[in-house]
Amino acid sequence: MQEFCQSLLENHILLVAVIASLIAQVTKLAIELGKNRKINIRVLVETGGMPSAHSALVTALATGVGLKMGWNSPDFAIAAIFAIIVMYDAAGVRQAAGKQARILNQIIDELFREHPTFNEDRLKELLGHTPFQVIVGSALGVTIACLAAPAY
Numbered sequence: 787m788q789e790f791c792q793s794l795l796e797n798h799i800l801l802v803a804v805i806a807s808l809i810a811q812v813t814k815l816a817i818e819l820g821k822n823r824k825i826n827i828r829v830l831v832e833t834g835g836m837p838s839a840h841s842a843l844v845t846a847l848a849t850g851v852g853l854k855m856g857w858n859s860p861d862f863a864i865a866a867i868f869a870i871i872v873m874y875d876a877a878g879v880r881q882a883a884g885k886q887a888r889i890l891n892q893i894i895d896e897l898f899r900e901h902p903t904f905n906e907d908r909l910k911e912l913l914g915h916t917p918f919q920v921i922v923g924s925a926l927g928v929t930i931a932c933l934a935a936p937a938y
Contacts, residue, residue, distance in 0.1 A: 798850070798937040798938055799847065799850035799851060799854060800847075801937075802846055802930060802931055802937065803844075803846040803927075803931075804843070805846075805934075806843055806845075806846035806927045806930040807839045807846075809842065809926065809930060810842040810843075812830070814836065814837070814839070815827070815829050815830060817836055834919075835915075835919065837919055837922040837923035838873070838876055838877075838915040838920045838922070838924070841872070841873050841876060841915070841919075841921075841922075841923030841924045841926075842923040842926045842927035842930070843927065844868060844869035844872045844873065844927065845923070845926075845927030845928050847868075848862065848865035848868070849928050852865070853932075854938040869924075873924065876915045877915050877916065
């Protein structure tokens with residue numbers, strides 16, 4: 787087990803990608819503090835918001851693989867396709883699901899007013915990202931990976 791943990795800690799590409807994601811999450815906390823003048827720790831574990839931590843993670847990963855293995859390597863191709871799928875999902879599918887949840891919650895609100903005995907479970911509305919949040923997260927991931935290039 788100790789050997790496994792040591793191997794993970796020596797994987798600089800993985801560490802930089804995780805650090806990029808953590809920096810994006812902490813940035814969300816700072817943005818929340820700036821907007822609402824209060825600390826909301828929940829943003830550290832919620833999906834959605836500015837910048838996209840998913841995008842930061844996968845672009846840092848792909849950039850790290852490209853820097854270490856070469857931009858024409860099969861490893862980079864796999865990481866880049868993985869990053870594209872994750873970012874498309876974050877800005878497309880999950881964003882659409884969030885919009886649908888918002889509409890369903892409005893329907894629930896209207897039904898609840900008419901039928902007070904109705905169960906008022908609400909759906910999570912902030913699931914995905916706007917394209918701008920994905921772009922900013924991606925730029926953050928690439929920047930962090932490039933800054934960490936000497937570690938590779």
